[in-house]
Amino acid sequence: MPVTASELIARSNRLGSDPKNTNFAGGNTSAKGTATDPVTGESIDLMWVKGSGGDLGTLGTDGLATLRLDRLRALVNVYPGVDREDEMVPAFDYCRHGIGGATPSIDTAMHGLVDAAHIDHLHPDSGIAIAASADGEALTRAIFGDRVAWVPWRRPGFELGLDIAAIKEANPQTIGCILGGHGITAWGDTSDECEARSLEIIDTAAEYITQHGKADPFGPELAGYGPLPVAERRAKAAALAPVIRGLASHDRPMVGHFTDADVVLDFLSHEAHARLAALGTSCPDHFLRTKVRPMVLGLPADAFVEDCIARLKELHEAYRDDYQAYYDAHATAESPAIRGADPAIVLVPGVGMFSFGANKQTARVAAEFYINAINVMRGAESLSTYSPISDAEKFRIEYWALEEAKLQRMPRPKSHATRVAFVTGAASGIGKAIATRLAAEGACxxxxxxxxxxxxxxxxxxxxxxxxxxxxxxxxxxAAVRAAMDEAVLAFGGVDLIVNNAGLSLSKPLLETTEADWDLQHAVMAKGSFLVSQAAARVMIAQEMGGDVVYIASKNSVFAGPNNIAYSATKADQAHQVRLLAVELGEFGIKVNGINPDGVVRGSGIFAGGWGANRAKTYGIEEDKLGEFYAQRTILKREVLPEHVANAVAVITGPDMTHTTGLHLPVDAGVAAAFLR
Structure with a gap:
């Protein structure tokens, strides 16, 4: 890789790893240099630029697009004008050099047309605060003099590249520019100079805001809207999260994320939060992740949970109506279909922020972007008035044909994508195999x-x-079950799939089984499954998204084997819980099924804990022969492994088994005595 490109990777990683400089996957960088054409042997001018969808902090060589500079700049001669500038994006493919590499992004023109060897385009909070201020142009002059230019808002594309190129040519003293409603761009003759200038713009803007900004940019504090004590607000968040996730998943299932970061709680505790939230975010990267604006629960922090839920449902209907009106007001015959009218960000005063996405990373990043937006609002309101781009311009970005094409290129979701699975006894054995399989299928x-x-x-x-x-x-x-379920809900927004797998076994005949043995096994498996199912059902019913409850029962639930009265009795208890809960929870769309394994020796925590030795003694064989013994007594003569049980869980909870509940699925390689009757 040429030194120029190596420098670009190092610079990008340094800039992208610091959140003050840019947000996740936000911005792009480039470098121009020469290389030898392998076909002609001649020296050619190339540009390396971060491709579409990459992240600066983790950028590698495979995330770069490499283009011939002469061909890229020749596109100016065939440019059909701003009304057809989207046609230039596929033309970038005809400027690519070599094979592989990333797809060129919409910002490629900015990097190619501006006459500078190295260029950074970033989305720092401090820079966007100036870019999204009503007095942005005047503030740019006041802060930077003639060292940094102001570029009025223009949607990213070929025309913006021409604008910046012309401004730089007319103002050779500039080190970069503030892009109205968008971010910053800086340039330099060397990689180090470009990076230094980017940091100069970012840090100078931040320092100016600190020194000249208002002490209370969000206005006075609102009585009753301050943060609840930590334990109280997290308990309230756990109670509200499933309801909010269900609302945010009205059009399609979503994974959730919760944060009670100080910056969020402070914003919600001040008078201006409702006005500013209604204006929405400004930077395209922000509102593409967070939707045009959030849904805000306008109730005091100490409002009863029941009152909050009722109000959230009212607000959700209004939000959907407003979003539909936004779409109808700006859509044209060529616009993509509406992608869903549910909020991606829900703000609850005194509690925090709930964010949603197609997976956990997307939900978490949406929260990070809205925190960026809060910081931008604070900076803009400190110096001027927050003035984001219009809804019409936001719509042009959100429903851009190029953005739609990017979404269509996304891979097909896996079978358990957006589902949150809670697996008990999952640190080893069967439970670990189940967790591993569900994660591989896309579940959290x-x-x-x-x-x-x-x-x-x-x-x-x-x-x-x-x-x-x-x-x-x-x-x-x-109490421990409720606490664990609350952790799950706060981590992922809710729960969709429960696997009752936790268990233990004491292999003893009737006369040697103590009352303590009996109570222990029933407490863990019968009572434990009941408690976990109960806690999960509360969450699933609140979500109104259906769900799955799976019991890892046993062949022993229907087969009378020797010397395991306590274990087999509690497994029979679990098996009947499946039938009872299938009937009771069906009205909520919750399926309840059981898996009946047999003789899972390898990787089993139960067998390793002494059960294997006792069962081997019962059957008069060596313990290391137990798996083989179990296999030989089956119809298929195959040993059952944890992965086989995991396969059954994945199938019974997958998209092809939507109409099956109350079933006990044997995973025993065929034990005729355990056939269900």
Whole structure:
């Protein structure tokens, strides 16, 4: 890779890793240099630029688009004008050099047409605060003099590239510009100079806001709208989250994220929050992630949960009507169909912010973007008046044909995408295999286990906290179950799929089984499954999105084996809970099914904990031969592994089994004595 491109990657990573400089996946950078054409052997001028959809902080060589500069600049000669500037984007493909690389983005023209070796286009809060101020142009002069130019709002594209190129040519003393309603662009002869100038614009704007801004940009505090105490607000958030997620999923299922960051709570505690929230965000990157504006619960922090829920449902209807009106007012015959009228951001005074997306990362990033928007509003209101671009311009971005094409290129969702799974006893054995399979199918997974450290380690194996979290859960303790369910709800917005897997077994004959043995096994499996199902049902009913409850029962629930009275009796209890709850929860669209495994020896926590040795003794064989023994007594002569149970859970909760409830699915390689009658 040429040195120029290497410098670009390093600069991009430094800039993108600091949130003061730009938001996630926001902005783009470029560098121009020379390379040898492998066909002609001649030296050619190239431009390396961050491609569409990449993130500066993690940018690698595969995220760069490489274009021939002569061909890119020759597009000026065939440019048909601003009314047809979208036609230039596919033309960028004819300027590409070599094979592979990222797809050129809409901002490619800005980087190619501006006469500078290195260019950064970024979305810093401080820069957008100036860009989104009513007095943005005057503020730019006051802060930077003639060192930074002002560029009036124009939608990203070829024309904006021409605008900036002309301004730079006419003002050779400039180091960059403020793009009205958008962000900043800086340039330099070297990579280091360009980076230094970007940071100069960002830091100078931030310092000016600090030194000259109002002390109370959001106005006076509102009585009763301040933050609730931590424990109280998180309990209220957990109570509201499933309801809000259900509302935000009216058009399509969403995953949620909750934050009670100080910046959010402070914003909501001041008088101006309702006015500013109604104006919506400004930077295109912001409102593409957060929708045009949030839904705000205009009630005091101490309002009863029941009153909040009733008001949220009223607000949701009004929000959908308003969004439909926004679409109808600006859509044309060529506009893509409406993509859904539910809010992506819901603000609750005293509690925090709920954000939503097609996956956890998208939901979390939406929250980060709205925090960026709050910071922008604060800066703009400190110096002037917050003045975002018009709804008409926002619509042109949101329903841009190019944006629609990008969405259409997204891969097809996996079978369990948007679903939140809560699996008990999931730090090892069958539970871990189930969690692993569900995560592979696109679900967000909560690994609940008695051992928190092991639960967190198992979750980390599946990926980041956008994929899985580990929580402590003593399933026999109602308070512990509620706390674990609250953690799940606050992490992902709600719960859709429960797997009652936690269990243990003591292999003893009747006369050796103590009352404590009996109580322990029933507390963990019978009572534990009941408590987890009850807590989950409350969440699922509040969401109004249906759901799945799965019991990992056992072949022993229907087969009378020797020396396991307590275990088999509690498994029969679980099996009948499946039937009872299937009938009771069906009206809410919640399916309840059971899986009946047999003889899962390898990877099993139960067998490793002594059960295997006892069962081997019962059957008069060596413990290491137990799996083989179980396999030989089956019809198929196959050993059952944790992964086989996980496969059954994935199928029974997947999109092809929407009409099956109350079923017990054997995963035992065929045990005739356990056939269901």
């Amino acid at each position: 997974v909560v690994i609940a286990d008695l051992d928190l450290e092991k639960a967190q380690a198992a979750a980390a194996e599946l990926g980041s906290t956008d994929v899985a979290i580990g929580v402590a859960a003593n399933v026999s303790d109602p």
